[in-house]
Amino acid sequence: MHFSRRTTYAAIALAVLLGASLWWGYGQYRLNRTYTVRLENNYQRAFHELVWSMQTVENEMAKLSVATSTPQVIEKLSTTWRQIYSAESKIGQLPLALVELDDTEAFLTNAGDYIFSLVRQGSDLSPEQRRQLQQLQKSASAVSNKLASIQSTILQQNLKWTDVEASLVRAGRQNEVRDNTVVNNFKLVNKEVQEFPEIKFDQRIGVAAPAPTALKGPKVTQAQAQETALWFLSPGNKAAWQVVSMEATNGRIPTYSFVLRPAQGNGRVTVDVTQQDGRVLFMLDNRTPEVEQIVTAQAIAQADTFLRERGFNNMRLIGQDKYQGSLMLSYVYVQDGVLIYPDLLRVRVALDNGSIIGFEGNGYTAYHVQQRNLKEASISIEQALTKLAEGLEVIGAEQMAVIFNAQGKETLCYEIPAKYGNDRFLIYVDAKQGEEVQIIRLEPVTLPTNPAN
Amino acid sequence: MAKRLTLLTVICLMAALMAIPAQAVGERNLFWGSRGEDVRQVQLRLIRWGYMTGSADGVYGANTWNAVKRFQSRNGLSVTGNVDAATFRALGYTPKTVVPAPTVNKSPATQATGMTNSNDMHLLAKAVYSEARGEPFEGQVAVAAVVLNRVRSPIFPNTVAGVIFEPLAFTAVADGQFYLTPNAEAYRAAQLAVDGWDPTGGAIYYFNPVTATSPWIWSRPYIKTIGRHRFLR
Numbered sequence: 001m002h003f004s005r006r007t008t009y010a011a012i013a014l015a016v017l018l019g020a021s022l023w024w025g026y027g028q029y030r031l032n033r034t035y036t037v038r039l040e041n042n043y044q045r046a047f048h049e050l051v052w053s054m055q056t057v058e059n060e061m062a063k064l065s066v067a068t069s070t071p072q073v074i075e076k077l078s079t080t081w082r083q084i085y086s087a088e089s090k091i092g093q094l095p096l097a098l099v100e101l102d103d104t105e106a107f108l109t110n111a112g113d114y115i116f117s118l119v120r121q122g123s124d125l126s127p128e129q130r131r132q133l134q135q136l137q138k139s140a141s142a143v144s145n146k147l148a149s150i151q152s153t154i155l156q157q158n159l160k161w162t163d164v165e166a167s168l169v170r171a172g173r174q175n176e177v178r179d180n181t182v183v184n185n186f187k188l189v190n191k192e193v194q195e196f197p198e199i200k201f202d203q204r205i206g207v208a209a210p211a212p213t214a215l216k217g218p219k220v221t222q223a224q225a226q227e228t229a230l231w232f233l234s235p236g237n238k239a240a241w242q243v244v245s246m247e248a249t250n251g252r253i254p255t256y257s258f259v260l261r262p263a264q265g266n267g268r269v270t271v272d273v274t275q276q277d278g279r280v281l282f283m284l285d286n287r288t289p290e291v292e293q294i295v296t297a298q299a300i301a302q303a304d305t306f307l308r309e310r311g312f313n314n315m316r317l318i319g320q321d322k323y324q325g326s327l328m329l330s331y332v333y334v335q336d337g338v339l340i341y342p343d344l345l346r347v348r349v350a351l352d353n354g355s356i357i358g359f360e361g362n363g364y365t366a367y368h369v370q371q372r373n374l375k376e377a378s379i380s381i382e383q384a385l386t387k388l389a390e391g392l393e394v395i396g397a398e399q400m401a402v403i404f405n406a407q408g409k410e411t412l413c414y415e416i417p418a419k420y421g422n423d424r425f426l427i428y429v430d431a432k433q434g435e436e437v438q439i440i441r442l443e444p445v446t447l448p449t450n451p452a453n
Numbered sequence: 454m455a456k457r458l459t460l461l462t463v464i465c466l467m468a469a470l471m472a473i474p475a476q477a478v479g480e481r482n483l484f485w486g487s488r489g490e491d492v493r494q495v496q497l498r499l500i501r502w503g504y505m506t507g508s509a510d511g512v513y514g515a516n517t518w519n520a521v522k523r524f525q526s527r528n529g530l531s532v533t534g535n536v537d538a539a540t541f542r543a544l545g546y547t548p549k550t551v552v553p554a555p556t557v558n559k560s561p562a563t564q565a566t567g568m569t570n571s572n573d574m575h576l577l578a579k580a581v582y583s584e585a586r587g588e589p590f591e592g593q594v595a596v597a598a599v600v601l602n603r604v605r606s607p608i609f610p611n612t613v614a615g616v617i618f619e620p621l622a623f624t625a626v627a628d629g630q631f632y633l634t635p636n637a638e639a640y641r642a643a644q645l646a647v648d649g650w651d652p653t654g655g656a657i658y659y660f661n662p663v664t665a666t667s668p669w670i671w672s673r674p675y676i677k678t679i680g681r682h683r684f685l686r
Contacts, residue, residue, distance in 0.1 A: 037629040041618050048576060048614030148572060155575040157484050157535075158632050249677040251654015251686070257677055270591045270652060282650055286590035288638065321648075324641050328648055346649055360649045 036162055043094060043161030050090035051151045053083040054144040061137035062423050062441055066389045069435040070124050075406075077119045084112040095165035101186060104143065111136050127390075150185040210408035212253055212366035217277035222246065225256040225273040232271060232280045232359075235309050239263060248275070253366065255281055279365045280310075285357035289325035289350035296320070299327045299349040306347060306356045307331065312364075315345070325351050326358075333364070335372055339401040342367040342410060367410075372402070374412060377431035384414040384429040387436065392427075393419045403428055405437045413437060479546040481634065483536035487513040495536060498544055499524060573613045575635075577601075577643040580617050582635035583625035585642075585682070592680035593639060595653045597646030599684070602657050609657070653677070656684035 057080050064076045088108045091101060114136070118129060125133070153159065220228075226243060234240040244259045255272040272281040294302075300317065307315055312331075316339060319330040326348050333343035341363075348358030381398050388394075396417035405411040413428040428438040478491040488511055496509035496517055504527075505520035518534045525532045528543045536544070577597050585596040603609035603616040610616050617626060625631050653659070659682045660670045673685035 033629075034627075037627065038620070040629075041620070041626055041631075045614050045618030048572075048618070049610075049612055051572065052612045052614060151572045152575075155572055155579075157482070158634065159486075160632075163486070247677050249654050250674065251656065251676045253654065255654060257652075268589060268591075272652070272654070282652070284591050284594065284645070284650060284652060288641075323644055324637060328644075344649075348645075348648075358645065358650065362649055362651065 040160055040162045043165075046090045046093035047154070047161065048151065050087055050094070051144070051147045053087040053090060054140065054147050056080075056083045057087065058137060058140040058144045059441060061133060061140055062420075063425070063439045064125075065130060065134055065137065066392050066418070066420050066425055066427065067436060067439060068124070068387055068389045070122075072436050072439070073124055074119065074122065077115055081112060081115045081119055084108055084115065088112070095161055107139065107143075111140070146185065153185070210404065214365070214367050214369055215253065215274060215276045215279070219276055220273070220278035222248070222256055225275070225278055226258065228273050228278050228280065229256075229258045229260065229271040232273075232283065232310060233260065233269065241269070244268070253281060253362075274365060279361070280359065281361060281365050283356075283359040285355075287350065287355075287357055289357070290352040292325055292351040294351055294354050296322070296327060298354060299351060300329065302354040303329050303347040303349050303356065306359075307345075312345070322351075327351055328358075333368060336374065337400060338374060338412070339399060339415070340368075340372065341401060341403045372410075374402070375432070377412065377414075379431060379434045381414055383434060384416070384431070387429050387434055388416065388418065388427060389420070391420060392425075395419045395424070400431065401428065403438055405430075411437055479541045482538070483513055485513055485515075485518050485534065492517070495544060495546075496520075574640070574643055574647065576613050576617055577646070578635040578639045579631055579633070580623065580626070581642050582639035583630040583633055584623055585680075586636070586639065588680040588682065590638065590642060591652045592682060593642035594645045594650055595656070595679050595682070595684060596659065597643045598651040598653050599656050599659055601646055602651070602653070602655055606657050652679060653684040656686060658685040659683060660685075 060076045060080045060083070064073065064080070067073050067076055088105065091105060091108075114132070118125065226246070227238070229243075230238045230241055240263055241260045242263055244261050246259075247257050249255050249257050249272070254275045256275060257270065257272045260269050260271065261267050268286045270282075270284045270286075272283075273279065274281055300320075314334045315331040316334045317329055318332050318339070321328045329347045329349065331345050331347070333340040344363035345359070345361040347356055348360075349355070350357045377400070384398070385394065394416060398417075399415045401413050401415040402410050403413055411428075412431045414431055416427045416429065418425050418427055424442040426440040426442065427436060428440075429435070430437050478494045480491065481487075483492055483495060490511060492513050493509045493511035496505060496511070499505040499517070499520045500507075500509060502524075504524045505516065507516055521536055521540065522532050522534045524530075524543070525534075525540060530539050530543060577600060580600055581593050581597050585593045588596070600613065600616050604611055604613055610619060617623065617631075621627055623631070654676050656676050658670065658673050660667075661681050662683055663681070665671075670685070676684045676686055678684070
């Protein structure tokens with residue numbers, strides 16, 4: 001075949017054009033993808049924060065019904081109000097313009113206004129106001145449960161908001177309701193609100209941990225720290241482990257961080273020893289536990305032995321949690337029968353062979369001293385009980401405890417397990433001032449593992 | 454002309470990128486929008502058993518959804534339209550166990566994070582998996598710990614979602630890898646971090662020195678290195 005010069009030029013020009021468009025098209029495609037992911041991330045964030053706000057609102061409202069000291073009440077009211085406001089703005093950011101959420105939004109606005117009026121009142125709540133708040137809490141609880149279930153659907157099925165948006169636009173155009181889990185569930189949320197016309201909410205997060213106070217001893221050398229790490233892993237046999245690598249770290253508590261492996265067999269364990277005082281801050285074994293062979297009681301016995309052999313005495317088990325073949329146990333130090341919550345440590349036991357595959361002593365390392373100067377309580381437990389909100393039912397023996405208050409100061413308290421409706425709480429009443437300093441709302445499952453037993 | 458070519462190019466590229474993933478039947482739950490070999494297998498069975506007409510195309514759409522609902526209602530299952538563990542079993546497949554989310558423990562000493570529910574645990578596990586899969590286990594715990602340290606830090610958002618979805622905070626969130634399904638190890642790492650393990654000593658930044666593009670990140674106070682990541686305050 002023979003082409004004229006003109007045809008050849010045309011072919012070359014076309015080829016160049018084709019190449020350029022391919023290049024350009026691919027660039028556009030990548031750009032489009034980047035923006036879609038970014039948009040999706042914004043939607044996801046707004047949604048997950050909405051759920052968090054609603055749960056905070058509900059949780060704080062639950063605590064509000066048992067709070068009695070005015071500062072606690074005001075603080076919880078303010079948190080609630082702030083979270084309602086945040087929830088409203090998050091709903092506005094979601095691509096739900098075509099879903100009818102008017103009632104939900106009206107409910108949020110009304111609840112927000114009501115709570116704000118209570119904040120401004122600046123005093124304790126009247127019985128009538130408490131009743132109102134309980135009503136609001138019921139609605140908030142219904143809404144937040146529904147949202148949490150949408151959240152779990154979204155997370156487990158990896159649903160995309162950008163897809164929801166597309167289907168809403170389609171549905172709007174065709175004037176028909178598409179079957180869409182998310183959209184349908186949002187309609188249900190709206191329905192819940194209609195059924196409970198009044199609402200209320202609340203929640204706040206705990207105190208930031210104060211700076212470490214207990215590390216006062218001399219600085220240890222790297223060699224000393226290594227001895228400690230080897231001893232911690234195997235007190236009887238220091239040749240059982242070999243150091244793979246070491247790094248001096250400069251975190252919140254400076255440590256020597258060792259990576260070790262067993263002298264025989266495979267494995268990888270990290271042990272951090274504090275540079276000051278030479279205490280073990282944490283131990284983390286990378287091993288994945290296999291099929292469960294031992295029962296909880298055996299695992300607890302293993303952990304108790306582990307702690308005793310390493311010089312942790314007077315520890316009380318306060319919580320346990322089983323997950324993926326291991327049992328996590330929380331302990332606090334006990335002095336003269338008082339639970340010292342700042343001196344918290346955790347041990348993780350593998351349920352296949354009972355070995356200890358994790359130790360976490362951030363609290364214990366930072367705050368533990370052998371003998372605290374615990375002043376006598378200046379109010380009796382009977383007096384403390386009179387500080388509780390009306391309608392609160394005590395469901396267990398009280399217990400003396402030291403916790404951090406809102407200013408991060410150790411405070412001697414009465415810990416009182418109590419019930420209000422279906423909600424269970426641990427209420428902490430200052431044993432000197434008689435004020436509530438902390439309210440912990442318990443999940444139904446966590447109660448049996450609590451210190452009272 | 455250029456426009457049409459572009460369109461063609463894009464279509465070709467899309468087709469190449471959307472190649473149907475191979476999944477063993479029962480390895481994941483199926484629902485409207487799922488696609489893959491496992492969907493096709495389920496469709497074949499539904500067709501053979503007379504619950505569905507049409508062809509098995511490997512795409513879970515209205516037709517499949519209706520068929521699954523019919524199947525569920527006739528077999529005494531809860532009618533969800535999704536193929537979950539119970540439905541797999543009724544269809545004669547062995548579902549692989551789905552990783553359940555761990556719980557959040559509360560005590561006066563541990564209430565210092567914005568964690569309120571197990572869905573936050575899913576978010577955390579997704580962050581760990583997308584950012585640090587392939588790292589040693591303690592490196593995965595470390596990434597989860599950084600997310601939680603940020604939640605506690607006054608200069609970052611105070612929820613897990615806020616921290617994770619902060620624009621450009623995590624590369625795996627920006628490029629969409631975040632939406633992968635995490636494995637059991639990622640969940641274990643997330644759980645450990647929530648329970649208080651922090652191999653980073655309070656880090657709020659980390660980066661991979663091989664891929665880091667911002668010179669600014671080198672100016673933060675260094676704490677330690679775990680796997681391929683450098684952790685910073």
